[in-house]
Amino acid sequence: MSTTYPTPRDDAPLVVFDFDHTLYDGDSGSHLFATLIKRNPLRLLAALLVTPIAGPLVAMLPTRRTGISLYVWIATFGMHRAREFNRVIDAYVLKNEPGLRARLLPQALEVFAAHRARGDRVVVATGAPPELARAILAFVAHQGVPVIGSEVGPRLGAVGATRHCHNEEKMRMLRERGYGDIDIAYSDSTADLPLLLAAKAPVVVNPKQGSVEHFRRVLPAGTRILNWGCEDRGGDKA
Structure with a gap:
């Protein structure tokens, strides 16, 4: 039975969650594209051929987006519209429900649900395709949450x-949709520093081990840095 949450007031606190490594254990987009590549021998062959070039690009932060784009192009070749891509996402999520459901972090979902139960305005802002995050969250009755x-x-x-x-583009997209005055933000990534710095109360969750000290230096003193169940990540056990 799905939970019924109160409709947030216009002046309710605004709470923004990242998705990957925050609510979901891993990179949901990479899991999607890897599956699309692996299930087709021609796509898999193409991915293997470009890996000597794309692999090093992905490994370096300044060129990561270019490297990832090569794999995304291989995974989606033959698709021509966002609507078609979304249908592929929905089929992928349906077929892989047990594994995807298992990657949703229970501690994260408890905090997520608690904000909704309090009547906060909860938004998910993710670098992943929004249909992917929406479809995965629907497993746990959170399909009513806006996803950017x-x-x-x-x-x-x-x-x-x-x-x-x-990064900064996430903040622009949030502001364009009327989500500018952020009370609480949850994210794992240094790429989300613009979001965390914009929030009145930033919370770092499941950061990479090597990022913890950087977060401590640049975020306000006392910022919580938590681990919500990602075993290979940093943060204090909650």
Whole structure:
């Protein structure tokens, strides 16, 4: 039976959650594209052929987006519209429900649900395709939450990101939709520092071990840095 949450007031606190490594253990977009590649021998062959080039690009932060885009192009070649891509996402989520459901972090979902139960305005802002985050959250009755994610469109016979919900662009996309005055923000990533710094109360969850000290230096004193169940990540056990 699904939980019924109160309708947030317009002046209710605004709480923004990242998705990957925050609510979901891992990179949901990478899991999607890897599955699309692996299930088709031609796509898999193409991915293996470009890996000597794309692999090093992904490994370096300044060129990571370019490297990932090559794999996304291979995974989606033959798709021509965002609507078609979303149908593929829905089929992927349905087929892989047990594994995807298992990656939703119980501690994160408890905090997520508690904010909704209090009547807070809860928004998910993610670099993943928004349909992917929406479909996975629907497993746990959170399909009513607004999701802002990377926008996709046609690109050279495939689909690709036309606007990345990432870093400063994530903040612009939030503001465009009326989510500018953020009370609490949860994220794992240094790429979300603009979001965390904009929040009155930032909370770092499941950061990479090597990022913990950086977060302590740049975020306000006393900022909580928590681990919500990602075994290979940093943060204090909650």
